[in-house]
Amino acid sequence: MFRFQSLDDDCTLEEEDDGLIEEEEEIDQFNDDTFGAGAIEDDDWQEEHKRLAELDERDGLGGVVPGSGPGLGALGGAGDAPLLGPPASALPSLNFTSSSGFPRPDAEERGGGGDLAESLARFILDADPAIAGVGAAERPNPALSGLQGLDRSRVLPQSSPIPNQLHPQMPPAPPRPAFLLVLPSMLSFQQQQQQHLLRRTSPMGQMNSHNIWENSMGFGPVSLTPGLSTHMEDSPLMSIIKEERREQRPVERVPPPRSSSPVIGSPPVRAVPIGTPPKQPMSHSLNHQIHHPTAVHVRAPMPHRYPPPPFPERLSPNTLLNIANSPLCRGPFPPGVLSQIQRAQMLNSQVAGFPRGGPPPMMPGGGFRPFFGGPPPPHGHRMGPPHGPPNHAPPIRHNTTHLHPQHRRMLTQRMQSRGGLRPGLDRRSRDPYSNLMTQKEKEWVTKIQMMQLQSTDPYLDDYYYQNYYEKMEKRQRRSETAAAAVKRNTPQNSSLLKWQKWSTPTGQFAGSLGKLTVSSVNNPRKMIDAVVTTRSDDEEKREKQVWNKRRQILYTVEKMYSLLLEVQDFEKRFVLTPEEEREALLEQHKTNTVQLCNSLREKEWDDKKGKRLISRLLPLLPAAQAPAVLMAIARNLPALAKKDKQDQVLCWLVEPVSSVVQSMSSSALTDLLQELQSNEGQLASVLHNKFGVTLLYLILSEGERMQSSDPNCQLMDDNRWTELVFSVTRELLSVPSASLSPPLFTPPNLLSLFSRYVDRQRLELLQDKLQITALSR
Amino acid sequence: MNYVPGTASLIDDIDKKHLVLLRDGRTLIGYLRSIDQFANLVFHQTVERIHVGKKFGDIPRGIFIVRGENVVLLGEIDVDKPSDTVLQQVPIEEILEEQRLQQQAKHETEKVKMQVLKDRGLSIPKADNLDEY
Numbered sequence: 001m002f003r004f005q006s007l008d009d010d011c012t013l014e015e016e017d018d019g020l021i022e023e024e025e026e027i028d029q030f031n032d033d034t035f036g037a038g039a040i041e042d043d044d045w046q047e048e049h050k051r052l053a054e055l056d057e058r059d060g061l062g063g064v065v066p067g068s069g070p071g072l073g074a075l076g077g078a079g080d081a082p083l084l085g086p087p088a089s090a091l092p093s094l095n096f097t098s099s100s101g102f103p104r105p106d107a108e109e110r111g112g113g114g115d116l117a118e119s120l121a122r123f124i125l126d127a128d129p130a131i132a133g134v135g136a137a138e139r140p141n142p143a144l145s146g147l148q149g150l151d152r153s154r155v156l157p158q159s160s161p162i163p164n165q166l167h168p169q170m171p172p173a174p175p176r177p178a179f180l181l182v183l184p185s186m187l188s189f190q191q192q193q194q195q196h197l198l199r200r201t202s203p204m205g206q207m208n209s210h211n212i213w214e215n216s217m218g219f220g221p222v223s224l225t226p227g228l229s230t231h232m233e234d235s236p237l238m239s240i241i242k243e244e245r246r247e248q249r250p251v252e253r254v255p256p257p258r259s260s261s262p263v264i265g266s267p268p269v270r271a272v273p274i275g276t277p278p279k280q281p282m283s284h285s286l287n288h289q290i291h292h293p294t295a296v297h298v299r300a301p302m303p304h305r306y307p308p309p310p311f312p313e314r315l316s317p318n319t320l321l322n323i324a325n326s327p328l329c330r331g332p333f334p335p336g337v338l339s340q341i342q343r344a345q346m347l348n349s350q351v352a353g354f355p356r357g358g359p360p361p362m363m364p365g366g367g368f369r370p371f372f373g374g375p376p377p378p379h380g381h382r383m384g385p386p387h388g389p390p391n392h393a394p395p396i397r398h399n400t401t402h403l404h405p406q407h408r409r410m411l412t413q414r415m416q417s418r419g420g421l422r423p424g425l426d427r428r429s430r431d432p433y434s435n436l437m438t439q440k441e442k443e444w445v446t447k448i449q450m451m452q453l454q455s456t457d458p459y460l461d462d463y464y465y466q467n468y469y470e471k472m473e474k475r476q477r478r479s480e481t482a483a484a485a486v487k488r489n490t491p492q493n494s495s496l497l498k499w500q501k502w503s504t505p506t507g508q509f510a511g512s513l514g515k516l517t518v519s520s521v522n523n524p525r526k527m528i529d530a531v532v533t534t535r536s537d538d539e540e541k542r543e544k545q546v547w548n549k550r551r552q553i554l555y556t557v558e559k560m561y562s563l564l565l566e567v568q569d570f571e572k573r574f575v576l577t578p579e580e581e582r583e584a585l586l587e588q589h590k591t592n593t594v595q596l597c598n599s600l601r602e603k604e605w606d607d608k609k610g611k612r613l614i615s616r617l618l619p620l621l622p623a624a625q626a627p628a629v630l631m632a633i634a635r636n637l638p639a640l641a642k643k644d645k646q647d648q649v650l651c652w653l654v655e656p657v658s659s660v661v662q663s664m665s666s667s668a669l670t671d672l673l674q675e676l677q678s679n680e681g682q683l684a685s686v687l688h689n690k691f692g693v694t695l696l697y698l699i700l701s702e703g704e705r706m707q708s709s710d711p712n713c714q715l716m717d718d719n720r721w722t723e724l725v726f727s728v729t730r731e732l733l734s735v736p737s738a739s740l741s742p743p744l745f746t747p748p749n750l751l752s753l754f755s756r757y758v759d760r761q762r763l764e765l766l767q768d769k770l771q772i773t774a775l776s777r
Numbered sequence: 778m779n780y781v782p783g784t785a786s787l788i789d790d791i792d793k794k795h796l797v798l799l800r801d802g803r804t805l806i807g808y809l810r811s812i813d814q815f816a817n818l819v820f821h822q823t824v825e826r827i828h829v830g831k832k833f834g835d836i837p838r839g840i841f842i843v844r845g846e847n848v849v850l851l852g853e854i855d856v857d858k859p860s861d862t863v864l865q866q867v868p869i870e871e872i873l874e875e876q877r878l879q880q881q882a883k884h885e886t887e888k889v890k891m892q893v894l895k896d897r898g899l900s901i902p903k904a905d906n907l908d909e910y
Contacts, residue, residue: 433821434792437811442788448814449786 452520661698669706673699673724696728697750704753725757733765787812787851794854795820800847804828806854807841816845827872829879832865834872 455461664672676696703721754766787809795809797818807823820841827834867875887903894901 431792431808433808433810436819436821437791441811442791445812445814446786446788449784453784 657695658698661695661702664702669699669703670721670724673703673728674720677724677727700725700728700753701749704749704756707756708749708752722757725753729754729758729762729766732769733762787816787818790851790853794856795851796826796854797843797851798849799843800849805838805841805843806835807838813845816848818843818845818848818851827876828864829872829875831863832867832872832875834867834869834875836869 458466661669661672673696676692676699703725751763751767755763758766790809791812793809794806796804796806797820798804804826805820805823806826807820809818810821811819818841820843823838823841824835825838827836891901891903
């Protein structure tokens with residue numbers, strides 16, 4: 001249906017990656033929300049921790065990073081050594097995978113990984129009951145299920161674990177802003193790795209079993225084949241980046257071989273700890289990004305664009321990368337914070353289908369979100385555990401209900417590698433095939449759907465929705481301040497307003513499949529596309545008349561043709577039949593011809609067919625009739641000539657006409673000539689027409705012939721002929737040469753004719769004009 | 778993001794992974810790329826998943842265009858959610874074999890049933906699943 005993005009985008013991605021320094025920033029939290037940036041270097045790690053501590057103090061946070069559920073789970077899973085063969089074996093592998101400045105893990109940390117995990121878990125859980133609830137409920141957490149997936153993967157044929165070829169030159173991670181978990185000290189670097197590893201195991205199994213889209217878009221956490229070969233070459237970030245790159249590859253490619261060694265250290269995390277509410281005022285552009293979705297609800301008739309304006313419709317992964325990088329190039333902390341939160345918000349709003357609360361001013365009247373019962377408290381989701389969970393359950397993302405919202409957000413963010421963009425759109429933009437359906441097309445479909453919703457009587461069509469909407473409004477009216485009085489719209493109208501500004505479709509949309517369905521129960525769709533065209537009565541009558549006339553003429557012509565054919569066949573038949581019957585045949589022939597003549601009297605010979613008919617007929621007519629026909633022709637010549645412009649059929653008549661002319665008597669000839677000039681300006685139009693000119697010449701030449709051959713011919717008896725010739729010459733001279741159409745042929749004796757009547761001067765002029773040469777004499 | 782609350786639209790489902798059940802009983806899983814006013818669907822990276830008992834097998838199919846009237850139900854798949862199912866994935870040949878066996882078994886039972894009914898003088902015409910009219 002819609003266009004396709006070229007696959008080349010994907011290929012260039014790899015090249016682009018190399019050039020970018022801040023890769024690891026996007027690569028983002030493969031490792032959970034959890035414990036910290038996994039700073040590559042200790043120093044950064046500690047600095048981050050310090051910074052975070054300050055931040056948390058400011059916020060009054062308990063220094064809790066609740067979004068560590070999966071991490072916890074992973075930890076817990078790690079503790080269950082028997083459950084995991086490979087990950088456990090990975091544990092020792094972690095030990096020497098550290099490189100580039102990691103502190104060697106302490107033995108006790110390693111060995112006491114389980115203990116540490118438990119203590120950590122206890123610490124966090126205690127600090128945050130919400131998390132506790134979540135964590136408890138969430139025993140089948142991603143990591144665990146990952147483990148199960150892992151188990152399953154054992155059953156399935158697995159591709160042999162191949163060492164992860166880490167990219168040799170990975171730049172070290174810059175100090176991660178904001179979201180460094182508050183408990184970096186709690187976890188060693190290995191555990192982070194471990195969790196990362198564990199978390200990644202689940203999709204790997206599926207990938208191994210050739211599930212083409214399980215990891216196709218890189219949405220699932222990229223997995224490592226667990227418990228495999230252990231060496232990792234370079235900085236841990238390399239592996240992260242490498243994973244990331246693999247995620248971005250298009251589906252069609254086989255997933256590259258992965259090393260067994262897990263990622264050392266969590267990727268640098270830029271996000272603010274989960275519980276931190278945003279302190280900084282949102283940057284304006286990012287504001288847009290969040291708040292545009294809020295325009296969805298009925299009340300805020302903000303021009304809603306999906307995706308929001310800063311985000312172009314279809315980005316190649318390249319441009320995405322560039323976009324993602326640019327905001328990240330700025331100062332580490334604030335944009336990171338904002339983007340994370342905003343991303344989370346965007347994600348939630350995208351997924352759950354309702355706009356998450358921006359600051360209340362953005363939503364007039366507290367924002368009416370009709371998708372769920374009761375508007376959620378504005379900042380509820382953001383406040384999270386540190387402030388004590390609000391009474392309501394965290395706003396629903398339908399399928400991750402059991403997760404704490406922060407956790408949920410972290411989960412999804414973990415999936416994405418692209419920082420700086422909204423997560424929902426993130427994922428879709430990284431998808432090289434995303435946005436195949438352009439915004440225009442989406443609006444088009446929505447427009448069609450909206451139009452089907454238009455109703456003249458909303459209370460009749462959708463009673464319950466109207467009531468529901470009214471109740472919502474009432475509730476809002478109660479809660480909103482006087483200052484925030486908002487123009488009320490009916491639910492349909494407000495959202496339809498912007499749709500109505502689109503012109504009502506005239507018929508169909510360009511490129512639409514099928515007709516616009518504006519059918520309902522009462523008027524189901526039509527089977528036949530009968531379009532009613534209205535015409536006035538007069539028009540109809542006139543048209544009918546014209547048609548009738550034509551039909552009549554055609555009919556007559558047809559009849560005449562058949563008669564004509566009979567007559568023409570007469571000869572043959574005459575010969576064939578025996579003597580007695582010849583009489584009868586002759587009689588028949590006579591009647592036929594009479595009939596023909598009579599019908600020839602008809603004036604309307606506009607048709608091509610009619611003219612052809614005449615041409616065939618003329619030779620057959622008895623001598624008496626033929627001139628009459630000719631007269632008729634001459635009389636009507638202007639009209640005939642006008643209509644003949646297209647057909648040029650009159651020229652067919654030349655031959656029979658000429659023969660008739662030659663057989664005509666002088667008086668008849670004169671009469672004919674007179675006919676040609678009978679009307680005012682007729683001669684001029686005759687001269688315009690080729691046939692007319694030819695006819696004229698024929699007549700003249702015939703007259704000349706008569707005169708020359710027989711000096712006693714009656715042509716000169718009355719002056720008519722002379723006068724007529726004079727007038728003809730006058731006309732010939734006066735008519736401009738351009739409008740004089742060349743005749744079909746020029747009889748040779750014209751010159752002698754003219755010389756008889758006109759003087760020398762005029763003769764020469766005539767000569768030039770008519771191109772009669774002396775030679776033709 | 779729905780343009781009008783109180784309505785349902787597939788616009789929000791675009792570019793997300795979905796599972797669709799067709800009228801002929803097939804189950805397709807793929808990324809929904811495009812829709813139109815008839816709810817015709819364009820799926821990308823589609824996989825046909827055959828379920829037999831507790832096993833399932835995937836057949837990669839590529840791009841599917843489904844006519845809207847053939848859809849029974851359609852639901853989004855959450856890629857984030859861990860798939861902790863009891864179903865076991867098997868290779869394609871195996872699942873096709875299983876399916877064939879299942880069909881065969883069903884056919885056998887059907888035949889036996891018809892025979893039994895016939896013996897008792899009853900005849901129940903076999904319903905053709907594909908046409909409702």
